[in-house]
Amino acid sequence: MNMDLILDKDFVDAFFSPIWISLKVACIAGIVVIIIGTLSGKILARKTFKGKVILETFLMLPMVLPPTVIGFFLIVIFGKNSFIGQAIEWLFKQPIIFTWWAAVIASIIVAFPLMYQSAKSGFLGVSLDVEEAARVDGANERHVFLFISIPLAKKALISGSILSIARALGEFGATLMFAGNIPGVTQTIPTAIYIAIDSGHMQMAWLWVISIVIISFFMLYLVRHKQE
Amino acid sequence: MKKGLYISGLLILSIFLLAACSSVNKAQAPDTPYQEATQSKSNKIVLTISAAASLKDALEVIQKQYEQEHPEVTLRFNFGASGSLQQQITQGAPVDLFFSAAEDKFDLLVVEGTILVEDSIDLLSNELVLIVPKKSDIISSSTDLSTASYDHIAIGTPETVPAGKYAKAALERMGIWSIIESKIVFAKDVRQVLSYVETGNVEAGIVYKTDALISDKVEITQAVDKSMHEPIIYPVGIVKSSKYYDQAKDFYHYLQLENTLKVFDEYGFNIR
Numbered sequence: 064m065n066m067d068l069i070l071d072k073d074f075v076d077a078f079f080s081p082i083w084i085s086l087k088v089a090c091i092a093g094i095v096v097i098i099i100g101t102l103s104g105k106i107l108a109r110k111t112f113k114g115k116v117i118l119e120t121f122l123m124l125p126m127v128l129p130p131t132v133i134g135f136f137l138i139v140i141f142g143k144n145s146f147i148g149q150a151i152e153w154l155f156k157q158p159i160i161f162t163w164w165a166a167v168i169a170s171i172i173v174a175f176p177l178m179y180q181s182a183k184s185g186f187l188g189v190s191l192d193v194e195e196a197a198r199v200d201g202a203n204e205r206h207v208f209l210f211i212s213i214p215l216a217k218k219a220l221i222s223g224s225i226l227s228i229a230r231a232l233g234e235f236g237a238t239l240m241f242a243g244n245i246p247g248v249t250q251t252i253p254t255a256i257y258i259a260i261d262s263g264h265m266q267m268a269w270l271w272v273i274s275i276v277i278i279s280f281f282m283l284y285l286v287r288h289k290q291e
Numbered sequence: 292m293k294k295g296l297y298i299s300g301l302l303i304l305s306i307f308l309l310a311a312c313s314s315v316n317k318a319q320a321p322d323t324p325y326q327e328a329t330q331s332k333s334n335k336i337v338l339t340i341s342a343a344a345s346l347k348d349a350l351e352v353i354q355k356q357y358e359q360e361h362p363e364v365t366l367r368f369n370f371g372a373s374g375s376l377q378q379q380i381t382q383g384a385p386v387d388l389f390f391s392a393a394e395d396k397f398d399l400l401v402v403e404g405t406i407l408v409e410d411s412i413d414l415l416s417n418e419l420v421l422i423v424p425k426k427s428d429i430i431s432s433s434t435d436l437s438t439a440s441y442d443h444i445a446i447g448t449p450e451t452v453p454a455g456k457y458a459k460a461a462l463e464r465m466g467i468w469s470i471i472e473s474k475i476v477f478a479k480d481v482r483q484v485l486s487y488v489e490t491g492n493v494e495a496g497i498v499y500k501t502d503a504l505i506s507d508k509v510e511i512t513q514a515v516d517k518s519m520h521e522p523i524i525y526p527v528g529i530v531k532s533s534k535y536y537d538q539a540k541d542f543y544h545y546l547q548l549e550n551t552l553k554v555f556d557e558y559g560f561n562i563r
Contacts, residue, residue: 131375135378138378139382142382142384143383144382144383148383157385158383158384158385160379160382160383160384160385161339161369161384161385239371239375240375240378240379243371243379244371245339245367245369246368247367248367249369258347258370260482261344261345261480261482262344262345262347262348262505263505263506
């Protein structure tokens with residue numbers, strides 16, 4: 064590749080814009096998923112109640128359904144014709160579809176099951192006796208959760224977190240549908256690659272592929288290392 | 292060694308994440324496009340145009356011209372498959388103009404009343420071509436399709452890919468569909484047909500002329516006779532609920548100017 068291209072401002076903007084948007088979306092979605100996933104994993108790990116199977120199946124649906132279908136659900140749920148969509152538009156004076164927050168929501172939904180499953184199995188591995196011992200020593204539930212359960216389930220929580228962030232980073236179908244594919248606003252690395260390949264800009268496509276591979280490589284490497 | 296790699300990995304990851312998170316908090320970094328978009332919202336008119344992916348290159352040229360002539364307007368394109376774009380608009384996505392590569396998807400919005408008939412026009416058309424890998428001489432015209440000895444020909448899946456639907460219709464009209472049916476490979480989109488031909492995994496393929504032009508590894512041997520299939524039309528229209536209806540209308544008229552149409556012509560489209 065020649066230097067002119069690297070130094071060209073338009074090129075640099077066009078190249079880095081999807082990367083920043085992707086990292087921004089994956090970062091925020093990751094934080095939200097880690098918090099919600101950990102909490103719901105803890106709450107549901109040992110509870111048994113009627114309809115738990117149904118609830119868990121529902122939570123796992125985003126793993127099973129094709130992302131385009133999830134995207135379609137999202138534009139219906141948050142669209143102008145729904146109550147939620149109208150409420151959001153009234154609140155923020157603009158619809159959420161085609162904003163990068165839409166990409167965050169799409170990523171949260173598809174990444175959540177990974178975090179939830181990891182957290183749940185992590186907390187199930189924590190011995191009840193240890194938690195009970197802490198309670199006997201005077202710890203309240205919050206202390207038990209923060210200082211006993213979380214440290215003991217650390218490995219599972221870390222793998223879950225990295226898997227969720229990686230999934231959020233690679234999210235394509237639901238994002239394309241719900242956030243659209245607007246360069247500089249909602250175009251993420253995966254949607255940028257899709258459109259670059261579709262319009263024959265293979266060089267750009269390869270550059271983005273390489274950057275997402277590098278980012279993913281380090282994330283997945285961390286998981287493997289933790290599991291060893 | 293292992294530890295070193297682990298630590299460096301952790302470092303790079305954290306730098307990435309930190310940078311990503313801090314760029315969210317950075318109130319006004321003037322050169323990131325997102326900020327530009329939000330900034331411009333206050334004093335600039337932003338038109339959102341949902342357009343078929345195949346129009347991307349031509350529209351980006353037109354965007355530069357138009358924004359230079361109309362500094363108060365920013366054009367924002369949302370590129371995708373015509374079907375998804377149509378569904379987004381049906382669900383109330385804030386789109387000002389819709390430029391579709393599929394007439395039937397566009398007509399759904401007209402029937403719904405989302406786009407008015409008088410605010411829409413069949414602007415461009417495309418044609419089907421028979422392509423082969425460069426430097427291949429097995430097939431040189433559509434008559435060779437039924438006589439030459441070859442293994443595969445690729446077309447889009449007729450049920451989901453419009454180009455495939457037209458290709459199937461043309462092959463049926465020519466009376467060779469049943470002869471070559473066992474040789475046909477169905478691809479998920481036109482781009483995949485192109486990749487098969489480019490890599491030489493199939494001996495021939497049928498795609499739109501505009502798609503064939505973006506690849507320098509394929510050769511157009513023959514245009515498919517237009518009377519063999521329905522016309523391939525690219526309609527454009529203004530979405531009725533557009534916030535900036537007047538500006539949208541202005542761009543809609545701009546698209547029909549001779550100078551603009553010349554750009555589409557350069558990218559292989561035919562003007563209606």
